[in-house]
Amino acid sequence: MSEAHHRTTHRGAIRPRERDAVVQSLRAGMVPRRGQHLIQVGRVEEIKALIDDINRIAGGGAGSRFVIGRYGSGKTFFLHLVRSIALEKRLVTVHADLSPDRRLQSTGGQARSLYAELMTNMATRAKPEGGALASVVERFVSQALTQARDEGVDVEQVIRSRLDQLGELTGGYDFAEVVAAYWRGHDTGDEQLKSNAVRWLRAGYGTRTEARQALGVRTIIDDASFYDHLKLLARFVTMAGFGGLLVCLDEMVNLYKITHTQSRNANYEQILRILNDSFQGTATHLGFLFGGTPEFLTDPRRGLYSYTALQSRLEENAYADADSGLVDHSGPVLRLENLSQEDFYVLLTKLRHVHAYGDPERYLLPDEALTAFMDHCAQRIGEAYFRTPRTTIKKFLDLLAVLEQNPGADWRTLLGRLDIAPETAPEPYDSGDGGEAAPSPGRSPRGSGGDDLVDFRL
Numbered sequence: 072m073s074e075a076h077h078r079t080t081h082r083g084a085i086r087p088r089e090r091d092a093v094v095q096s097l098r099a100g101m102v103p104r105r106g107q108h109l110i111q112v113g114r115v116e117e118i119k120a121l122i123d124d125i126n127r128i129a130g131g132g133a134g135s136r137f138v139i140g141r142y143g144s145g146k147t148f149f150l151h152l153v154r155s156i157a158l159e160k161r162l163v164t165v166h167a168d169l170s171p172d173r174r175l176q177s178t179g180g181q182a183r184s185l186y187a188e189l190m191t192n193m194a195t196r197a198k199p200e201g202g203a204l205a206s207v208v209e210r211f212v213s214q215a216l217t218q219a220r221d222e223g224v225d226v227e228q229v230i231r232s233r234l235d236q237l238g239e240l241t242g243g244y245d246f247a248e249v250v251a252a253y254w255r256g257h258d259t260g261d262e263q264l265k266s267n268a269v270r271w272l273r274a275g276y277g278t279r280t281e282a283r284q285a286l287g288v289r290t291i292i293d294d295a296s297f298y299d300h301l302k303l304l305a306r307f308v309t310m311a312g313f314g315g316l317l318v319c320l321d322e323m324v325n326l327y328k329i330t331h332t333q334s335r336n337a338n339y340e341q342i343l344r345i346l347n348d349s350f351q352g353t354a355t356h357l358g359f360l361f362g363g364t365p366e367f368l369t370d371p372r373r374g375l376y377s378y379t380a381l382q383s384r385l386e387e388n389a390y391a392d393a394d395s396g397l398v399d400h401s402g403p404v405l406r407l408e409n410l411s412q413e414d415f416y417v418l419l420t421k422l423r424h425v426h427a428y429g430d431p432e433r434y435l436l437p438d439e440a441l442t443a444f445m446d447h448c449a450q451r452i453g454e455a456y457f458r459t460p461r462t463t464i465k466k467f468l469d470l471l472a473v474l475e476q477n478p479g480a481d482w483r484t485l486l487g488r489l490d491i492a493p494e495t496a497p498e499p500y501d502s503g504d505g506g507e508a509a510p511s512p513g514r515s516p517r518g519s520g521g522d523d524l525v526d527f528r529l
């Protein structure tokens with residue numbers, strides 16, 4: 072980076088890495104994993120509520136929230152935003168999308184598979200992109216070493232006494248054994264032993280025999296121990312010096328899609344357990360965020376409301392609803408309204424700002440172009456174009472990209488040529504994994520964006 076560039080960055084402009092991450096994900100139709108704050112609009116109260124949750128978790132409490140919104144309303148965006156706040160507040164986060172192969176409860180490996188995915192995506196402030204599990208375990212060891220040195224006691228002893236606390240929890244004995252094995256590997260320079268331990272912790276062993284041979288423990292992380300291990304992990308990360316664990320589960324609608332009633336209810340029962348633990352304060356340093364659509368919550372036949380015990384816990388405050396204009400963010404359900412037209416305008420100004428590295432001198436479009444863009448979308452897509460902004464955001468950034476690369480181009484001409492189609496919500500039943508990392512083709516007319524630059528060819 073040049074001196075001059077460095078100086079502008081210092082003045083509070085936007086770092087190129089962050090800018091690129093935001094622009095590239097949005098152009099690919101994905102929610103950015105970092106830098107969300109740069110384009111965030113609205114949701115002030117919701118974010119405040121979640122910051123309170125994070126503080127409570129860091130203080131030793133628990134918290135569960137259901138982030139409920141329609142197709143394209145911003146659930147995934149919100150989850151990632153909260154996740155990045157949690158990282159800033161020194162929590163460890165894990166996140167995953169539910170899918171037919173990843174569930175909270177199962178007997179065919181789907182819960183273990185969800186656990187493994189969560190571990191792959193484990194993030195800390197130092198490793199916000201994921202893959203942080205090994206470094207968290209390492210951190211546990213170095214914390215123990217520091218404590219042993221400061222107190223002039225044997226490190227073995229420090230580690231033992233910490234691990235003893237884990238032993239009190241369900242499944243804690245073997246979890247502690249595995250961490251102890253990691254420590255032995257660390258102490259003796261046995262890299263294999265260390266990596267075996269990490270593999271066990273990320274649910275990487277499929278059979279007990281294998282795990283016994285590698286680490287001398289009798290159990291593995293499997294379907295049945297999914298939630299117990301999250302609780303253990305929450306305790307463990309605090310011993311490693313973090314504030315707690317935030318678990319973000321998106322695409323919860325996949326549970327609603329399970330046709331087999333018993334399997335679906337088994338998953339809902341797991342949610343009930345989680346919720347009860349947070350309400351009763353039995354879980355500590357642990358929070359859950361569930362992202363889902365309204366039918367996932369309220370559908371009386373297959374939604375969470377079909378499970379009586381959940382309905383009574385999740386029913387919303389009757390005094391606060393869209394009609395009354397009143398809100399209540401103290402309950403576990405947090406409704407995300409779709410973005411408004413005003414939000415969308417602000418979003419465009421932020422996109423322009425991010426695209427220009429935070430330097431108004433580098434803006435590629437005047438304000439009037441933003442309104443012209445909105446008018447254009449309204450004409451092509453209809454009045455509610457701002458409600459599901461994935462495609463429009465993408466098109467707007469495409470426009471900026473062309474202007475950037477073709478300094479002589481006129482935005483009016485380009486805008487006139489911009490073809491844009493409405494986004495349609497998927498049928499609740501047309502499964503697909505719905506993972507944002509690999510957008511499924513039938514999901515939205517993101518497909519029509521595949522050749523977006525064609526529209527702009529000069």
Ligand SMILES: Nc1ncnc2c1ncn2[C@@H]1O[C@H](COP(=O)(O)OP(=O)(O)OP(=O)(O)O)[C@@H](O)[C@H]1O
Nearest residue numbers: 102110111112141142143144145146147148460461
């Ligand atoms: N508060 C916000 N500020 C700025 N941009 C947002 C906000 N909320 C959503 N977006 C943008 O709107 C688009 C749709 O958001 P997102 O993908 O999070 O919706 P969703 O509710 O998860 O959709 P789906 O139902 O398909 O899972 C994304 O491009 C996202 O970046």
Ligand SMILES: [Mg+2]
Nearest residue numbers: 146147148321
């Ligand atoms: Mg989503």
